[in-house]
Structure formats: structure tokens, C-alpha cells
Amino acid sequence: TSGTGCGGDLTAPSGGPVTSPNYPSNYGRKENCEWSITVPEGSIIILTFDSFDTERNYDFLSIYDGASDNAAEIKRLTGDQSQIIPIISTSNTMFLRFTSDLWVSRQGFQFNYT
Ligand SMILES: [Ca+2]
Structure with a gap:
């Protein structure tokens, strides 16, 4: 996690909203936020975004289909x-990482999971 204390371990029942640091104000420089979502075996996870705005091609949210970044990347948002x-x-775990670079920040994002 970053100095702003972002990221964390999320579990069932459904939850959120989960946000980027400082949301709805802009996130900071050099953010590195990692979230793990784990729900009971046999369940899957659905992420629903309320908003998403980052610096295109420099600040990313990567979403992996498993417990770590070794799993397949489902989506990379920017x-x-x-x-x-x-x-x-496709299974009961998901891993997310948000990274920002040194320059230009935007509002970031908010999502819920079920
Ligand atoms: Ca940036």
C-alpha cells in the first residue's frame, strides 16, 4: 500500500464503495494501491464502476482474475x-493494483463489488 493508506483485503459480503486515494479529490503522485478481493469458494466477483478518470496511458488500474498479479489480467483501465x-x-478471488506516476493526477475512481 502507499503512504495514503490505500488498498486492502476485501471480503464477502458485497462491499464498497472502494475508491482511489483522496477520492473525490485527485489522487497523489506515485500511488501504488493493491486490493485483494476474496469471496466464498464457488462464488464469483462482479465489479461495478461508478466513475473512472485517470491520466491516460500513465496512471492505471489493473484487474487480475485471481489472487495475485500472476493471474491473467482481465482489464487494464486508464x-x-x-x-x-x-x-x-471466473473464480472467487480478484486482485487489483492502481499505480500513478509523478505527474498529472485526476479524480480517480469508485467501484462496488458483489
Ligand atoms: Ca499521472
Whole structure:
């Protein structure tokens, strides 16, 4: 996690909202936030985004279909995304990492998981 205390271990029942650091104000420089989501075996995870806006091609949210970044990357989000279709895991774990660089920050994002 970063100095702003972002990231964490999320579990069932459904939760959120989960946000980027300082949301709805802009996130900081050099953020590195990691979230793990674990729900009961046999369940899957659905991420639903309320908003997403990062510096395109420099600040990313990567979403992995498993317990770590060794798993397949389902989606890598960047830029101003007004409509993100729900992101669905194939198993009961998901791993997310948000990184920002030294320059230009934006509002970031907010999502819920079920
Ligand atoms: Ca940036």
C-alpha cells in the first residue's frame, strides 16, 4: 500500500464503495494501491464502476482474475471512462493494483463489488 493508506483485503459480503486515494479529490503522485478481493469458494466477483478518470496511458488500474498479479489480467483501465461494463472474475478471488506516476493526477475512481 502507499503512504495514503490505500488498498486492502476485501471480503464477502458485497462491499464498497472502494475508491482511489483522496477520492473525490485527485489522487497523489506515485500511488501504488493493491486490493485483494476474496469471496466464498464457488462464488464469483462482479465489479461495478461508478466513475473512472485517470491520466491516460500513465496512471492505471489493473484487474487480475485471481489472487495475485500472476493471474491473467482481465482489464487494464486508464483515461476517462464514462461507461465501464461490469468486470467479472471466473473464480472467487480478484486482485487489483492502481499505480500513478509523478505527474498529472485526476479524480480517480469508485467501484462496488458483489
Ligand atoms: Ca499521472
